[in-house]
Amino acid sequence: xxxxxxxxxxxxxxxxxxxxxxxxxxxxxxxxxxxxxxxxxxxxxxxxxxxxxxxxxxxxxxxxxxxxxxxxxxxxxxxxxxxxxxxxxxxxxxxxxxxxxxxxxxxxxxxxxxxxxxxxxxxxxxxxxxxxxxxxxxxxxxxxxxxxxxxxxxxxxxxxxxxxxxxxxxxxxxxxxxxxxxxxxxxxxxxxxxxxxxxxxxxxxxxxxxxxxxxxxxxxxxxxxxxxxxxxxxxxxxxxxxxxxxxxxxxxxxxxxxxxxxxxxxxxxxxxxxxxxxxxxxxxxxxxxxxxxxxxxxxxxxxxxxxxxxxxxxxxxxxxxxxxxxxxxxxxxxxxxxx
Ligand code: NDP
Ligand code: PYC
Numbered sequence: 001x002x003x004x005x006x007x008x009x010x011x012x013x014x015x016x017x018x019x020x021x022x023x024x025x026x027x028x029x030x031x032x033x034x035x036x037x038x039x040x041x042x043x044x045x046x047x048x049x050x051x052x053x054x055x056x057x058x059x060x061x062x063x064x065x066x067x068x069x070x071x072x073x074x075x076x077x078x079x080x081x082x083x084x085x086x087x088x089x090x091x092x093x094x095x096x097x098x099x100x101x102x103x104x105x106x107x108x109x110x111x112x113x114x115x116x117x118x119x120x121x122x123x124x125x126x127x128x129x130x131x132x133x134x135x136x137x138x139x140x141x142x143x144x145x146x147x148x149x150x151x152x153x154x155x156x157x158x159x160x161x162x163x164x165x166x167x168x169x170x171x172x173x174x175x176x177x178x179x180x181x182x183x184x185x186x187x188x189x190x191x192x193x194x195x196x197x198x199x200x201x202x203x204x205x206x207x208x209x210x211x212x213x214x215x216x217x218x219x220x221x222x223x224x225x226x227x228x229x230x231x232x233x234x235x236x237x238x239x240x241x242x243x244x245x246x247x248x249x250x251x252x253x254x255x256x257x258x259x260x261x262x263x264x265x266x267x268x269x270x271x272x273x274x275x276x277x278x279x280x281x282x283x284x285x286x287x288x289x290x291x292x293x294x295x296x297x298x299x300x301x302x303x304x305x306x307x308x309x310x311x312x313x314x315x316x317x318x319x320x321x322x323x324x325x326x327x328x329x330x331x332x333x334x335x336x337x338x339x
Contacts, residue, residue, distance in 0.1 A: 039309050111267070137265070
């Protein structure tokens, strides 16, 4: 069964409105979730709806929150999500962020006090659409052991980067700094599949391929000590530095990991033209030389798989199985009583 992107967006928006969210929040969340499903990023697609609703029902996120943007004219723009989800907060701040980066060369958007569940590529793509390069990062909740450690401490801490390519899809990467996103472990658990070796340790710190044990124990950082250091940097820049919660604090605040975490996010935008001013060559043309060389070796660019899935979904609709359709109907009809 295939469903058009617009129709799925309407359905998901209605689910959130019926669950008591302000229409602006509901629509922003629906756009993000449907983008995940459209681009074949199942770990942050419609499967996330139930978790969002559980977090609303538990009173851990404010369904009526309206984000507020504060702009003192400096390079740092601030959005207070006021205890709501991050999506509407990012949408509020993104145009001002891109504008400030064009004016100053670079600028940062700090989002505080938000519940965060989403992939970051929709955000860096929103910036490349506005003609600037973007870097986004956030903590999550303690679920990853530092390299050499045995217990959950760091978050799965995603980091995403986007570079605008005139006339082509942007260069975008977006990944968890754990070997895989926690959402992937959950999807393996639901499908009754074992995990690949090297993803996680059990509660005793021993390697495991059992998703249940992994969820109770700890995931591992990607790239050993290198991923561990990048993840720690994210805790510092997008937690400590912006005066918001680190992953261990977010987990303690939530009292577990069955709900979605509340913390902050840091998004930085750069104007390639401003940085390259006075230097030889056009930065966008020079970037294309690099991308051509990568592709010329038979390698693919990150997000190429996603853009291909998007093109198919826009042409033919998004494929949902019977179970997924039934779950959407259930969430729509029962609202918060479904979770
Ligand atoms: P993946 O490992 O699936 O993908 C990471 C990136 O690498 C993607 O940009 C992907 O592009 C690219 N890629 C994959 N294979 C190749 C290849 N062979 N050559 C070139 N590029 C490649 O991502 P993760 O599982 O680590 O993360 C999934 C999502 O989870 C992310 O969107 C992240 O933001 C989100 N997340 C969110 C968290 C939160 O707290 N909000 C926490 C952790 C993760 P492509 O998509 O085209 O394959
Ligand atoms: O997939 O690791 C994850 C995740 C954590 C919070 C939102 N997504």
